[in-house]
Amino acid sequence: MKPTTFFKRALALLAGSVLFGAGPVKLLNVSYDPTRELYQDINAAFAKQWKAKTGVDVEISQSHGGSSKQARSVIDGLQADVVTLGLAYDIDSIAEHAHLLPANWQTRLPNNSTPYTSTIVFLVRHGNPKHIKDWDDLVRPGVSVIAPNPKSSGGARWAYLAAWGYALKKNNGDDKKAQEFVTRLYKNVPVLDSGARGSTTTFAQRGIGDVLLDWENEAFLALDELGKDKVEVVTPSLSILAEPPVSVVDRVAAKHGTTQVAKAYLEFLYTAEGQEIGARHYYRPRSPEVAAKYASRFAKVQLFTIDEVFGGWQKAQKRHFDDGGVFDQIYLR
Amino acid sequence: MATVALELPRKRTSAIPRSIRRDPPLVRWGLTLLALLALGVFIVLPLVAVFVQAFAKGLPVYLAAIREPDTLSAIRLSLLAAGVSVPLNLVFGVAAAWTIAKFQFKGKSLLVTLIDIPFAVSPVVSGLIFVLIFGAQGWFGSWLIDHDIRIVFAVPGIILATTFVTFPFVARELIPLMQSQGSDEEEAALTLGATGWQMFFKITLPNIKWGLLYGVVLCTARALGEFGAVSVVSGHIRGQTNTLPLHVEILYNEYNYSGAFAVASLLSVIAVITLTLKKFLEWKTKEGASK
Numbered sequence: 001m002k003p004t005t006f007f008k009r010a011l012a013l014l015a016g017s018v019l020f021g022a023g024p025v026k027l028l029n030v031s032y033d034p035t036r037e038l039y040q041d042i043n044a045a046f047a048k049q050w051k052a053k054t055g056v057d058v059e060i061s062q063s064h065g066g067s068s069k070q071a072r073s074v075i076d077g078l079q080a081d082v083v084t085l086g087l088a089y090d091i092d093s094i095a096e097h098a099h100l101l102p103a104n105w106q107t108r109l110p111n112n113s114t115p116y117t118s119t120i121v122f123l124v125r126h127g128n129p130k131h132i133k134d135w136d137d138l139v140r141p142g143v144s145v146i147a148p149n150p151k152s153s154g155g156a157r158w159a160y161l162a163a164w165g166y167a168l169k170k171n172n173g174d175d176k177k178a179q180e181f182v183t184r185l186y187k188n189v190p191v192l193d194s195g196a197r198g199s200t201t202t203f204a205q206r207g208i209g210d211v212l213l214d215w216e217n218e219a220f221l222a223l224d225e226l227g228k229d230k231v232e233v234v235t236p237s238l239s240i241l242a243e244p245p246v247s248v249v250d251r252v253a254a255k256h257g258t259t260q261v262a263k264a265y266l267e268f269l270y271t272a273e274g275q276e277i278g279a280r281h282y283y284r285p286r287s288p289e290v291a292a293k294y295a296s297r298f299a300k301v302q303l304f305t306i307d308e309v310f311g312g313w314q315k316a317q318k319r320h321f322d323d324g325g326v327f328d329q330i331y332l333r
Numbered sequence: 334m335a336t337v338a339l340e341l342p343r344k345r346t347s348a349i350p351r352s353i354r355r356d357p358p359l360v361r362w363g364l365t366l367l368a369l370l371a372l373g374v375f376i377v378l379p380l381v382a383v384f385v386q387a388f389a390k391g392l393p394v395y396l397a398a399i400r401e402p403d404t405l406s407a408i409r410l411s412l413l414a415a416g417v418s419v420p421l422n423l424v425f426g427v428a429a430a431w432t433i434a435k436f437q438f439k440g441k442s443l444l445v446t447l448i449d450i451p452f453a454v455s456p457v458v459s460g461l462i463f464v465l466i467f468g469a470q471g472w473f474g475s476w477l478i479d480h481d482i483r484i485v486f487a488v489p490g491i492i493l494a495t496t497f498v499t500f501p502f503v504a505r506e507l508i509p510l511m512q513s514q515g516s517d518e519e520e521a522a523l524t525l526g527a528t529g530w531q532m533f534f535k536i537t538l539p540n541i542k543w544g545l546l547y548g549v550v551l552c553t554a555r556a557l558g559e560f561g562a563v564s565v566v567s568g569h570i571r572g573q574t575n576t577l578p579l580h581v582e583i584l585y586n587e588y589n590y591s592g593a594f595a596v597a598s599l600l601s602v603i604a605v606i607t608l609t610l611k612k613f614l615e616w617k618t619k620e621g622a623s624k
Contacts, residue, residue: 028570036587063569064583077469077478078486078568098469197586225588255481 024057025261030080032067032154032244033197034218038281039084045277046268050261058261066195067154074098074249081253081262084246086154086196088112089313091247100251114243115269116283119303120155120162122234123203123212123219130210134236135166138211139184146209148199149192150320150327154244156196157321159213162240164320165309169238183330192331204231215242216298217282235299240306383601386594398584398595406572407580407596410491414563414576415556418496422552426503427545431537433504434511435519445508451500459497460565463490486568491576494562499552506548507541510618514540547614554607558600 031039043060050058063070063078067086074080075098085091088106095103106113124132130143138145148156160182167181168174191208193199196215200222203212211234212219219233246266253259268274275285279294310316320326388395398404429448433441451459465471467484477484484490518540522532538545560578567574575583577600584593 033586061570061573063571065569073486073568075470076464076485077467077474077483078570079483201586 024059025258026256027058027060027081027258027262027265028063028079029060029082029084029265030063030070030074030078031084032070032086033064033195034155034215034221035084035244036062036064037221038217038278038283041277041281042269042274045273046265049268049273050264056261058265060265066148066152068093068152069194074100079252079256080249081256081258082246082248082266084244086244087157087313088243088245089317090154091245092313094249100249101247102250105247106245109246109266110270111286112243113245113247115246115266115274115286116244116278117286118216118242118244118283119239119301120159120213120236120242121216121219121239121299122236123200123214123222124210124232124234126228126230126232128232128234132211132234135163135181135185135238138163138188138213139181141188143188143211144190144209145185145188145211145213146191146193146199146203147186147189147213148196149194152194153196153199155215155218155242156192156199156213157316158215158240158242160320160327161306161310161316162236163213165240165304166236166238168309169304179326179330186331216284220282220297235301238302238304240309241303243306380601383594383597386590387598389594390591394591395595395598398589398592399599401592403572403575404580404592404596407575407577408599410488410573410575411557411577413488414492414495415553417492418499418556419549419553421496422499422503423545423549425500426505426507426548426552427541429504430507430511430541433508434514435516448501448504451498452505456498456559456561457565460494460562463493463497463562463566485566486570487574490566491563491574494566495556495559498559498562499556502552502555503545503548506544506551510541510544511537543614543617547611547618550607550610550614554603557603 029039029043039060039062043062047058047060050056063073063080065073067090070078071083071085071090071094074083074094083091083094091101091105092103095101095105109115122132122138124130131137132143137143147159150156150160163182163185164178167178171177171181191202193202196218199212200214200218203209204222204226212222214222216233216235223231223233246269248259248262248266250259253262269278270286272287272290275287275290276293279285279290279297282297284298285291285294306313306316310319318325429444432438433445464485466473467477467490468474469478484493518536519532522536527535558578559576560582563576564579567576567579569575569579569583571583577596581593581596581600584590584596
């Protein structure tokens with residue numbers, strides 16, 4: 001055996017024994033920060049269903065972190081069979097920089113490849129001592145707002161855009177006034193954490209801030225974990241329809257021979273069972289039947305989409321979050 | 334009793350000026366108390382807090398957290414990373430220290446500086462170096478993908494990063510020790526007809542054994558505890574590429590505080606064992622040197 005072959009085999013064995021050992025089919029789902037609990041349940045349910053259908057065991061591994069950071073890892077070679085990230089732009093950048101999936105990935109599954117949606121709500125301290133009811137209350141002097149950094153966190157970008165959209169609507173589409181409003185809002189933000197979960201712990205565990213701008217599902221999870229005697233969820237009058245999309249990473253899945261099971265895994269999210277699991281974890285279901293069944297879980301709130309107000313993620317990203325964009329200008333000032 | 338106690342130190346410390354020993358008791362006790370307080374608040378209290386939190390929900394919860402499959406896999410991975418990187422650094426460290434302490438050559442100080450690089454750069458940068466070299470977009474990225482070899486976001490990357498950050502420990506420990514011992518004994522052995530390996534195993538190794546063990550203990554402790562560099566190359570796949578310190582962070586972020594502190598307590602136990610071994614080996618090294 002040539003030394004290089006030996007080296008290769010030894011490495012392959014080492015990596016293989018960990019990643020692709022004999023036995024069940026293995027899938028890696030690279031996801032964003034708040035979905036840990038959701039996918040624990042989804043994985044178990046899907047594995048059961050797949051076993052019943054095909055007789056094959058499937059083992060799904062999870063990796064979690066800030067949405068953009070996770071996308072970066074996949075670009076750098078993290079072997080994700082599927083990605084389930086916080087916003088479409090992050091999957092776009094995997095397509096753009098690493099060509100691991102086609103640029104039109106978002107058209108391959110129903111509802112913009114978004115099996116569940118969420119929105120941005122406020123988490124406040126018990127009794128709501130600062131009387132925070134709507135976006136206008138966040139820009140009052142003396143209100144301390146906790147939000148993650150829109151540069152690295154998907155949820156933070158949705159939150160920023162939600163505030164911007166609210167201000168636009170309130171000022172009859174005046175872009176300048178919207179920027180003023182968002183600038184005042186971020187003046188009230190003392191710490192920018194890098195991810196949604198980090199911000200939640202800052203607010204809940206370290207007790208910093210009067211209000212946390214957060215994913216709806218993350219806010220309700222915090223409510224369950226911390227107790228109703230500690231925090232309350234406040235839903236604003238208007239917010240954004242946050243669409244965290246999913247996709248098979250074609251080239252990785254093809255190499256692993258997992259394309260079929262990866263597709264089935266994502267399609268499972270759209271089934272009644274998948275939708276119910278999502279709803280139980282406070283993700284808003286797409287299916288009208290499941291939505292009706294869990295209607296009492298979700299406050300009625302007027303939602304606008306990113307396409308309506310900002311013309312899609314590519315445009316929003318370029319204008320607001322790229323280096324030197326509007327966010328840089330308002331946060332530096 | 335008091336007079337006896339005063340008598341003894343006067344004899345032993347007569348070289349020290351009286352004024353130093355005559356600080357008002359308030360100052361002496363005050364300073365001692367302050368030092369103890371600082372020690373307690375910054376070191377003992379956090380350590381105690383870790384164990385209190387770990388056992389807050391009782392022993393069964395603690396044991397369940399440790400027996401959890403993802404935790405066991407993190408323990409295995411940490412042990413594997415340390416198990417590979419420590420022997421590598423042991424061999425490298427002895428070779429480097431031997432070269433540097435016993436020979437004169439050009440570029441010696443450059444070599445010493447190079448050995449120290451992992452101490453000088455931030456661990457996060459160390460991790461990024463490996464992503465830049467072995468990542469899919471990196472120098473060897475496409476070659477590695479073509480040959481289906483995975484380094485970053487897999488076990489080899491974690492071992493590489495761990496080896497890199499723990500690189501200097503053994504060498505740094507041995508260089509001053511070997512320099513102070515000189516090469517007289519080795520030269521004598523060679524004159525008497527010993528082969529190179531005989532000389533190494535019968536003379537050099539026994540001379541440095543306690544110092545070597547000390548270096549290995551420090552190296553192991555760091556290998557098990559490394560966070561920054563490993564975090565960058567890990568990919569954070571649960572049950573596969575999470576080491577113990579990374580697993581603590583994950584558990585903490587999942588509101589699993591008792592689990593996080595249970596795993597953290599394992600790391601704390603390792604730290605206490607390390608310190609005890611360190612103290613013992615320091616004593617042995619000194620004893621060896623004074624013989």
